[in-house]
Amino acid sequence: MTSNLQSAQTQKIETPRPTMRVYAPRVDVVETDDALTLYADLPGVKQEDVSLTCKDGELILHASCPPRHVGRKLLYAEYGIRDFHRTFKVTDKVDTGGIEASLKDGVLTVRVPKAESVRTKRVTVNGG
Amino acid sequence: MFANRLFEQMDRLFGPAGFDSPDLSPPAYPPLSVWEDEDALYVESEVPGLVAEDIGVSVTDGDQLTISAERAPSAGSGEWLYQECMYGEFSRTITLPVTVDPNAVEANYEAGVLTVTLRKVESVKPRRIAVKAVLPALAAA
Numbered sequence: 001m002t003s004n005l006q007s008a009q010t011q012k013i014e015t016p017r018p019t020m021r022v023y024a025p026r027v028d029v030v031e032t033d034d035a036l037t038l039y040a041d042l043p044g045v046k047q048e049d050v051s052l053t054c055k056d057g058e059l060i061l062h063a064s065c066p067p068r069h070v071g072r073k074l075l076y077a078e079y080g081i082r083d084f085h086r087t088f089k090v091t092d093k094v095d096t097g098g099i100e101a102s103l104k105d106g107v108l109t110v111r112v113p114k115a116e117s118v119r120t121k122r123v124t125v126n127g128g
Numbered sequence: 129m130f131a132n133r134l135f136e137q138m139d140r141l142f143g144p145a146g147f148d149s150p151d152l153s154p155p156a157y158p159p160l161s162v163w164e165d166e167d168a169l170y171v172e173s174e175v176p177g178l179v180a181e182d183i184g185v186s187v188t189d190g191d192q193l194t195i196s197a198e199r200a201p202s203a204g205s206g207e208w209l210y211q212e213c214m215y216g217e218f219s220r221t222i223t224l225p226v227t228v229d230p231n232a233v234e235a236n237y238e239a240g241v242l243t244v245t246l247r248k249v250e251s252v253k254p255r256r257i258a259v260k261a262v263l264p265a266l267a268a269a
Contacts, residue, residue, distance in 0.1 A: 026212040030203040039202040041213055043174035043240035068241075069163040069170055075225065078159035079174060106176030106240015107202055 022085040025061070025108075033120040036094065036112045042084055043106040044068065050103055052110065054096045059088040059112070093118045157218050158195065158242075162225075166254055169224060169246045171195075176240030177202055177213070184219075185235045185244055190227040193244065195220050226252040 028039040042050065042063045049064040063084040090096060090112070098113040163170040175183075177199050184196040196219035228246035235244045 026214070027210065028201075028203065028208065028213050029210040030206040031209050032206040036209070037203065037206065039213060041174075041176045041240070043176045045239060068172065072163035072165045072170060074161070074163055075169075076160070076162040078155070078161060105178060105237075106174070109202065 020082070022083045023080070024086045025063070025084045027086065033122075034114055036114070038088070038108075038110040038112065040084075040086070040108040040110070041106060042103065042108050044081065045084065045103070045106065045108075047103045050101070050108060052099070052101050054090065054099065057090055059090050059096075059099075059110075061086050061088070061108070061110075063108075156220060157214055158220060160195075160220070160222065166248075168248060169226065169228060171222070171224075171244040171246065173242045174240065175199070175242050178237065178240070178242075180237040183235065183237060183242060185233065185242075187228060187230040187233050187246065190230060190249070191224040193222050193224055193246065195242065195244070 026041045030037045030039070040061060042065075044065050045063040049066075051060075051062045053060045053062075061084070065081055065083050067081055093115050095113045095115050099110065101108060101110045103109075158173040158175045161172045163172070171193060173195060175197065178197050182197055184194070186194045188194070196217070198217040199215050201215050202213070224246065227249045229249055232247040233244065235242065237243075
């Protein structure tokens with residue numbers, strides 16, 4: 001969903017710190033020639049409640065998840081409903097200024113482009 | 129191959145507690161939570177990354193709820209460096225604590241959360257019993 005892509009203006013945002021118990025979301029990381037792509041499960045989270053910041057060599061993901069079923073009696077639970085929070089180390093081999101993220105069906109996709117200096121260069125072999 | 133094929137799960141959520149040997153099997157997927165009010169049960173499951181049209185929800189015998197779907201990996205091409213998310217087919221059946229109307233089941237999938245609303249049949253809904261005052265004369269008689 002290209003329309004949902006948003007550039008991470010990371011340095012302008014205060015780094016959120018969890019003040020209560022949080023859950024670490026499940027995450028996949030996939031590498032391609034030009035980028036690392038992170039997929040994080042954030043069930044129940046709305047786009048406006050996701051915060052993604054990059055500061056001091058850390059990529060910090062925080063998502064607010066308000067209570068659901070307020071006013072109803074909880075009978076049984078295999079999971080709790082709390083905010084999500086997770087921090088990832090990033091090196092200078094990635095272009096933090098080019099990070100893009102989108103959220104769909106509870107899955108956050110974060111594309112972290114590699115720095116130009118470490119991208120795989122494909123060399124054309126000329127026949128002769 | 130990155131997809132994990134999950135085994136079908138059959139659970140009885142509200143059975144009597146016992147002292148069986150420790151269950152070392154992995155937790156059932158998808159995880160479920162259940163709420164209620166006077167009129168309905170609300171079975172919720174956190175199942176991100178699905179296509180709403182592909183989620184199967186059915187009720188049999190008035191108290192057997194089955195949820196099934198398949199989640200495809202989010203990633204396209206590339207080398208997987210790390211994988212924690214669950215992929216593949218899943219199916220889970222639970223026994224509900226009360227009888228529900230199988231013709232009045234609603235399922236909603238939003239932001240990776242499936243909520244199934246199951247209306248209780250009239251016979252299991254709580255009823256307020258009017259307490260009548262007994263007059264002293266009648267009580268003496």
